[in-house]
Amino acid sequence: MAKLNVNIGALSLKNPVMTASGTFGYGVEFEDFIDLSGLGGIIVKGTTLKPREGNDYPRMAETASGMLNCVGLQNKGVDYFCEHIYPQIKDIDTNMIVNVSGSSPEDYAECAARIDALDKIPAIELNISCPNVKDGGMAFGVTCAGASSVVKAVRQAYHKTLIVKLSPNVTDIAEIARAVEAEGADSVSLINTLMGMAIDVEKRKKVLSIGTGGLSGPCVKPVALRMVYQVAKAVKIPVVGLGGISSAKDALEFLMAGATAIEIGTANFLDPAVTIKVRDGINEWLDAHGCQDIHEIIGCL
Amino acid sequence: MKKYILDLSVKAVERLSDKHVLLRLTDEKPLPEMLPGQFVEVRVDGSSSTFLRRPISINFVDREANELWLMVAMVGEGTRKLGELKPGDTLNCVLPLGNGFTLPCDGIAGHKVLLVGGGVGVAPLLYLGEELQKQGCEVTFLLGGRSAKDLLELDLFNKYGRVCVTTEDGTMGEKGFVTNHSVLSESFDKIYTCGPTPMMKAVARYASEKAIDCEASLENMMACGLGACLCCVEKTTEGNLCVCKDGPVFNIKRLLWQN
Numbered sequence: 001m002a003k004l005n006v007n008i009g010a011l012s013l014k015n016p017v018m019t020a021s022g023t024f025g026y027g028v029e030f031e032d033f034i035d036l037s038g039l040g041g042i043i044v045k046g047t048t049l050k051p052r053e054g055n056d057y058p059r060m061a062e063t064a065s066g067m068l069n070c071v072g073l074q075n076k077g078v079d080y081f082c083e084h085i086y087p088q089i090k091d092i093d094t095n096m097i098v099n100v101s102g103s104s105p106e107d108y109a110e111c112a113a114r115i116d117a118l119d120k121i122p123a124i125e126l127n128i129s130c131p132n133v134k135d136g137g138m139a140f141g142v143t144c145a146g147a148s149s150v151v152k153a154v155r156q157a158y159h160k161t162l163i164v165k166l167s168p169n170v171t172d173i174a175e176i177a178r179a180v181e182a183e184g185a186d187s188v189s190l191i192n193t194l195m196g197m198a199i200d201v202e203k204r205k206k207v208l209s210i211g212t213g214g215l216s217g218p219c220v221k222p223v224a225l226r227m228v229y230q231v232a233k234a235v236k237i238p239v240v241g242l243g244g245i246s247s248a249k250d251a252l253e254f255l256m257a258g259a260t261a262i263e264i265g266t267a268n269f270l271d272p273a274v275t276i277k278v279r280d281g282i283n284e285w286l287d288a289h290g291c292q293d294i295h296e297i298i299g300c301l
Numbered sequence: 302m303k304k305y306i307l308d309l310s311v312k313a314v315e316r317l318s319d320k321h322v323l324l325r326l327t328d329e330k331p332l333p334e335m336l337p338g339q340f341v342e343v344r345v346d347g348s349s350s351t352f353l354r355r356p357i358s359i360n361f362v363d364r365e366a367n368e369l370w371l372m373v374a375m376v377g378e379g380t381r382k383l384g385e386l387k388p389g390d391t392l393n394c395v396l397p398l399g400n401g402f403t404l405p406c407d408g409i410a411g412h413k414v415l416l417v418g419g420g421v422g423v424a425p426l427l428y429l430g431e432e433l434q435k436q437g438c439e440v441t442f443l444l445g446g447r448s449a450k451d452l453l454e455l456d457l458f459n460k461y462g463r464v465c466v467t468t469e470d471g472t473m474g475e476k477g478f479v480t481n482h483s484v485l486s487e488s489f490d491k492i493y494t495c496g497p498t499p500m501m502k503a504v505a506r507y508a509s510e511k512a513i514d515c516e517a518s519l520e521n522m523m524a525c526g527l528g529a530c531l532c533c534v535e536k537t538t539e540g541n542l543c544v545c546k547d548g549p550v551f552n553i554k555r556l557l558w559q560n
Contacts, residue, residue, distance in 0.1 A: 022529075022531075023530060029527045029529045030527070032303050033306060053540055054531065054534070054541060057521060057533070057535065057536075057541075058521075058522060059531070059532045059533075059534065060522055060523075060530070062351075062352050064349070064350060064352070066352060067353060067524060069524070071530070071532060074531050074534070217352060268525065269525040269530060270352075271306070272395060272527065273306060
């Protein structure tokens with residue numbers, strides 16, 4: 001059994017396997033299938049300062065080896081989270097991380113400050129990359145100035161581990177990563193979904209209610225892997241890799257490309273127990289290859 | 302209710318029509334508890350264009366034979382692949398998912414219930430009808446289809462209640478839509494419906510006018526089936542709710558169908 005624990009800033013993970021926001025609910029939805037304490041971390045659904053109803057149905061389109069979604073950050077707001085959801089999840093024995101979104105730097109900072117006050121939430125993942133909301137979201141994540149402004153505001157209000165989730169819908173993702181690192185981010189996670197579209201040819205209409213959506217699943221993995229590799233070379237802070245990871249082999253690719261930890265997203269829909277299988281598969285691979293510690297392969301390229 | 306991921310084995314595949322098959326699944330162990338109205342997310346293997354699991358409602362649970370029945374409408378490549386399953390194959394299932402129909406409480410034997418189904422939407426009504434009959438309800442099924450060949454499992458429905466039928470072309474039963482059937486002139490204590498949305502909306506209108514309590518089972522496009530992705534939402538009096546986790550069965554009072 002190799003050592004699997006890794007650190008993201010001040011955050012220590014018992015293993016590098018986490019779940020991606022918006023694909024794992026608040027964790028409890030999956031407790032019949034896996035032991036949640038076996039995960040390195042759970043990144044819960046995107047949370048905003050005020051409640052959001054999200055976009056209209058239809059919000060999902062199946063694609064070849066993936067899916068598009070335009071959920072649009074539906075959530076009941078940070079106050080509801082603190083009062084009603086936090087008490088239900090605070091004793092889950094893993095890192096419970098909240099994904100935070102907003103429509104202005106002040107929104108993000110206020111939402112982050114509320115979560116800073118919660119003892120059992122050791123980190124947030126700042127979502128500056130949601131492609132499905134008009135106001136804010138990805139608008140901040142596609143320019144260095146926008147990304148910097150949000151991270152700067154949140155860094156002043158939030159004192160624990162700050163992970164910034166990056167958008168792949170940019171010309172140079174490494175440049176954005178360097179910008180958020182300069183503002184004090186402890187880590188970057190990437191990639192959020194790639195903006196895409198689907199058309200119903202019989203109806204001659206767009207499939208999704210807002211026309212476009214974020215593409216996820218195995219089809220995005222090569223793009224995500226390339227970006228993780230580029231960003232890991234560009235920054236000194238730890239990188240969290242995600243995008244289409246469905247197996248231990250996929251996860252190992254991201255780790256070798258330079259990710260210190262990984263997130264599993266869409267694959268949870270296909271196999272609700274996939275996360276634990278990936279963890280076990282990483283461990284078996286390390287054992288089979290005589291590795292004592294996962295750090296022997298992180299960024300080994 | 303605890304959910305499971307199970308590799309069930311295909312015991313039999315029955316062709317119900319040119320577009321429908323019945324999969325009879327079993328397991329070495331007793332199947333978990335499942336309620337009428339709940340559904341199963343099945344994994345489709347061997348279809349390159351099918352990425353997500355397919356939600357299929359529970360048609361029937363035969364406890365004696367330890368069988369779970371799934372009625373599959375072959376509408377796309379994924380469901381056609383399910384139609385190609387053979388006895389002895391395995392089918393990976395996540396179950397049971399969602400909330401079932403509300404059953405009347407004990408002590409109201411003689412309760413008159415109407416179960417209105419259209420197309421493949423008749424599927425969950427068989428298991429529901431059996432349960433209602435067991436509880437002493439007087440069960441009437443009102444089943445609609447385009448043509449006689451679209452009406453499925455009629456012999457089975459007959460075991461659990463009176464069966465009324467409509468077809469759009471008049472090849473069986475009364476001609477027209479279910480909401481035109483003469484049985485609707487009778488009085489009922491409760492209505493359950495599952496089928497195409499326009500049909501369920503028409504049934505809901507009828508129920509509202511007659512002030513009859515009514516539940517509808519929805520089938521919005523789903524991804525996770527667990528309430529995690531929030532893709533299958535329906536607008537309700539409580540805001541957007543997940544059909545997979547908060548439904549698929551909703552009392553029509555919670556739906557915003559009158560708009």
